[in-house]
Amino acid sequence: MQFRNDIQGIRALAFFLVFLFHLNYTWLQGGFIGVDVFFVISGYLMTSIIVDQKDRNSFSFFDFYWKRLKRIFPAYLFLIIAATLAGSFVYLGRDIWTLQKSAIASIIFLSNLLFSRGDSYFGAQLNENPFLHTWSLAIEMQFYLLLPLLLIWIKKKFLSQVILLVIVILTAYTSISMHIDQRNGSAYFSLLSRIPEFLVGAFYSLKFKNRINFNRVYNSIFASLNLVILVLSAFLIGKDSFFPGFLALIPTIATANLLVTDNNFISDFFAKKGPVYLGELSYSLYLWHWPVIAFIRYYHDAYFLSPGELILTCILTFMLAWLSYRFIENFFRKKSNTLLIRYSVAGSIIWAAIAFFVPKITAGYQIPEAYTSPTFGFRSHNEKVIEVFGDKTAENSNILLIGDSHAFTIKPYLDYIGKRNHFSFSTVTTDGVPALQGIKREDYRANEVKFYDSTQKLVAFTQQNIKKNRIIMINCSSFIEPPSVYSALEKLAASLRPDQKLVVFSTFPSLDRDPVKVNRDYIKRTSASFKIISKEKNKIALEKLAAAHKNVFLYDLSKGNVLKNVPFYKDTLMYYNASHLNTYGSVSLGKEQEKDFMSFFRPIMSGK
Template identity: 30%
Template sequence: MSTLVYRRDIDGLRAVAVIAVVLFHFGVPGFTGGYVGVDVFFVISGYLITSIIWNQRQAGRFSFVEFWARRARRILPALFVMIIAVLAVGWFLLAPKDYEELGRSVRYQVTFVSNLLFMRQAGYFDVASDLKPLLHTWSLAVEEQFYILFPLLLTLLSSRLKHWRLALFAVLLGSFGLSVWAVAHHPEKAFFLLPMRAWELLAGAMLAVAPKSAWRLKPMAAQWLSLLGMSLILLAVFGYDKSTPFPGVAALLPVLGVVLLILANGHRPTLVGQLLSSRAMVGLGLISYSWYLWHWPVFVMSSYASVSESSALDGAGLILLSLVLGYLSWRFVETPFRERRLFAGRRQILLAGACGILVLGLAGQTLRWTDGLRWRLSDQALQYAKGREWRPELMACLANDKTPDDKLFCHYGIQDRPSRALVWGDSHATALIPAFDDGAKAHGVSVVLASSPGCLPVEGLEHDARCARFNRRVEEALKPQSVSDVVLVARWSLYLYGDAKGDLAHALRTPEGHYDRAIAEQRLAQGLRSRVAQLRAQGHRVWLVKEAPLQAFSPPYRLTRLAMLGRPVDDVGLAIAKHHERQAFISQLFAQLAQDPAVRVLDPAPRLCDASGLCRAERGGYSLYTDDNHLSQVGARWVAPVLEPLFVGLKARGNPEKRQVNASR
């Protein structure tokens, strides 16, 4: 196919991609793998961009500057308008730390490297993905990087090598292999970085430079390939979910699906192609870029603005709002620039783009310099917003594979006490450090803590190899003669039922990798009984700490927003009945284990839940949580009385002589 002609079916395919992404992000049931819409966009982009470059090269009129000017005209105006709008709305909605982070992401995006930023922010305690207004721009950054590098690569290969298509295909295979490897070893890099995503764009590129003979298909073959292509895409959209290792091999389904659809409809539309070419699908495809730009900020900002739980009707309204904003952006921003009614010359558009990059980059950096313009908020709103911040010393106590053995434990109280407790668990153990620290000081006892994010302190039930290594290291360091008590702390329900949004990424699964609630409960019961029996056999007393009530929202955000609106916070919290329902199996299991007199259960819920039937998220003007599940520093100290039996027992078993308390890592 030597000339580039308008393909209505490709615009329809864009519609499929954007619908999948939008409905996935808004949590519409069924679209669990809608994120593959981004991969559909990648293949389409690779095909169209390469077609433009290759046709212009064959005609002897390709210009790098003209190409980049066309890309700037296509991408930057709508992107800049969206960013300006997000900054404006953020002035009224965002807490200082989040406004500062927004400024940081603006600066990274306008320099085409936001994917690098979001890759580094994929850590356990970074802001939840649904609270980052520009998170979706990572895919734009990948494409922008591709647009900068690929014309140079294509020109170099096609001008220097006889079999340059084979060389280009080798690059594709290399990128695919790197993606498969990274999914297993560095999943965040596999998802966000160009080297692991380039093969998807190159799949479209290979299609664009394929010899004419590749497009000669018999009508019936084209029909079947077209149907197969759409089936592969829909299989991924409805069959994948957040637990699917991605991209890697799993991305082959949507990528091959797009390749087959473009190939099969290259000469004449198939039945599937006719459906994609319908007026409604083409219309959505035309505004797909702007709709993609606007849907995620609408979702995120609505989450910030909300002071109550949203309904399905609210979600439908937000989807419609994002669609309207996408249409307005396409009509009044995209179209005038693409039709060269504004900044018609390439020099003009490049200069305007450079000015926009400079201005928005400075605006973003200003938010960093000014700590998110803290003076916008009242003192009370600032106090609530502060609740989401983890102190550096707490973060330092979260172990990972790089933590040396002599830094595996954090020490509190008098370190040379003959009787001391080991606190062993996931990040919920870390969140309780203020309470353990204060208790150890007050009673003159020794407490050591070993914690790692997302790591259940039960052998054989670890989420990944990192957690298994962490537990083995703790076991090796655990000596009966130096530790009298072992305190097991974890977000137990996470490993049984997933998080508040139903994400089962950390949930216990069958050996085949499937999730079954009954099997997850059975595995936890067997594993925890075995762990407790092992510790008792070694002579340790065992303390099981139940988790704090899981809130249905992030209290610091909800409380900050209410304070900004001047509204009361008396009813902010979780119904105690919902907490008991989620904890029913765990409570029963702990009660059975506590039949051994040397096994005790400590429950923070009575300190957080009151007679009104509400497990509160706020006390005395402070947030008790840093997010929907971790207690804040204030929250940890609020539940500290629950730990009192532990310290009393340690003091009774140890030397009561008082010494100067020194807490250190």
């Protein structure tokens, strides 16, 4: 196939769409379609190459796969080594496993499967993960395994029809699945959902081998319209759209039309030196831009980059991309297969050593885990396990603590008070969603559904333990959002036996960002200010609930001096992220509130 400069220019456009979206999604909410443009180009070019070789009886599966690996893997492996090394110093100890497993999934081209599961509840978010962008390369490599099988084994006269049928079936399947689930979460990272985008390029390669050519004026009008459609898609399609699916056909078909339209001024523009050069750099630009952005976001725990950080990101991205293109990509294109094998083996060993040993070396510089992670009461969290805390010698306390991670967080608080005031309590808690009957799955966003589904496995177990106990205590980050949580709480209150009592906690405040990342120590080092997010509406709703039921009681955890200077108390870190007290903070709150809490709780225990 003849090399085409204009395709390089379209690659440059695809990168800039993605780059703008990743810098700030409010600038170009649908800029992620740049990845879909890459997919169409790959499907178009690979199909053209394979079919041409098939016609000349020169196609070799081994040669095809090896050339793809030789093109992608050298710079990719170097990126993974560098990001793992940098991440070992930037990431907190609590998040190192997230970094390691992301690197492992990336190096074997399976990161799309890992990232389809969503964020860790307590750990680093996806927009701070330096390997997030590898999902598209994983899908591309997975598709490359399948494409030759389709093109070689199916007779050429049926090939276009089969490809078109696969596009329709998989697109329909993806769209229907997203509408049933009312979210696009896992579909976004799915190979099955993305195959149609590659195959659009493949179909156009087969049907328009000689390209579309009316005359230059009509060609230019047609190409201009498709470029406008592509750019408008980047502005109008959003991250909450049901995408991919049928919606993805709009930018992918527009891209395919650009690829097959001959002799027009749009192609002429994309074939100029500037766009072509940036297109040649586009793979390395794509590899390096995201880790730079992700590390900055992680370090400062802020999505939006400052003007200085934006400039730094652009400089580092283009500098690293040029170095990668000049000394890795171009170098290995001209070298023997033996050298690539040696590099891959040696690089993989170096990466494994970095991934395993560097976090151990940097552990001495890390903040103690007790200040950065939940460390108390894990056995009864997200498991069908009951733990008992407080004064375990106390007889027949019959007190149960349930709820989400905010209930998990106050286990040390109640343990401290219980030991000093001779009561014990059992507990079972969950991530993200309290294990109550009646909470609706559709109330949760795509990245929250896995927590809902996990919690549902504990609903029956929690209900059994509610029935066994006389006093039920519940804490939750919010009882009013989503609304079905409050409805479930009302049902719980209404279902209590006359001898049962329900204690609802108005929880402690949250912050606008993670103080551990900002402070980088457990002793106060930062002068940064934190916005306190109060739970006043939550408290008002709980006051109404307590007023409506004589056996429901409200206790406010947000009062007192301990929480006046959050996230620090006595210049010591008391939160392990933006939303949760660490053990030190929880116990400190318990020490201050002990007398007040017991004056509230003692009559409840005695049944008065």
